[in-house]
Amino acid sequence: MHSGDKPIALITGATSGIGAAFARRLASAGCSLILTGRREEKLRSSTSELRAGGASQIDVLIGDLADEAHRSAIAKKIPTLPRLDFLVNNAGFNIHANVEEADPQQLRSIIDVHCTATVELTHAALGVMKRNGRGAIVNVSSLASFTPGSGSATYCATKAFVTTFTEALYLELSDSGIRVQALCPGWVRSDFHTRRGIMLSNMPAFLWMEADYVVNESLHALERKKILCIPKFRFKLIAFLCRHLPRVVYFSLMPTFRRLRQGWKK
């Protein structure tokens, strides 16, 4: 049972990568944690380190966010909390396939995990945050929300949804005391690429970021009430160019980038 005297953070996809880094960072700030994911053993085994790192109380909610019943069970937990200081909608995945080759069920899962879960958990969180007059919501989007590319159409489109949803939410929540952020990282070392069998082993090392770095940047940007967080100047520049280049130029450059990316794969 979470008491109301410590900040409470709910992080989806806390099993690995960026979500696990948020959990470590918010534990060190003394938060009580509610962690979600599907890999139960891995998630539960992280709790002793998080307790030692400062988390006062940890709840683990196992569930697939592509499954309506699991999503709703997690969302129903939120109004029962005495407070909610952080919601990090982080869970996400991609498959690498053109739309016609992909399993439609997997495409639907990407939409449900990125869009439906983010909207439903945000809706539930706002009730508690408004009651307490404060809170922060970080929606983990991606640089891909600005860079539509072949082989990732559903991924890019759902991340664009997350970014736009967050920007609109920011307008709805002005003067509410609730901060929102769309976190749009470029390449981050995590299970994200390896679990879909993509080894970008030949990708230049300087292009990678560590999850802990991304989380620090996100929390720093949140303090400064920045709505969009794109860690590292080079990725800010890419996002800027992709948003402002004439579409005809953008589309003519993408096949070159795709060939470059093929060369990074082992």
Ligand SMILES: NC(=O)c1ccc[n+]([C@@H]2O[C@H](COP(=O)([O-])OP(=O)(O)OC[C@H]3O[C@@H](n4cnc5c(N)ncnc54)[C@H](OP(=O)(O)O)[C@@H]3O)[C@@H](O)[C@H]2O)c1
């Ligand atoms: N890595 C990158 O280069 C990169 C770049 C930009 C944005 N992002 C975004 O960052 C977020 C975190 O990714 P990551 O890089 O940290 O990858 P990761 O290590 O693979 O972590 C993804 C997390 O999402 C959870 N998850 C995935 N599908 C789920 C489902 N159906 N139901 C419930 N939980 C699910 C996973 O937990 P379980 O497996 O235990 O379910 C895991 O904890 C994602 O939204 C991703 O799109 C990543």
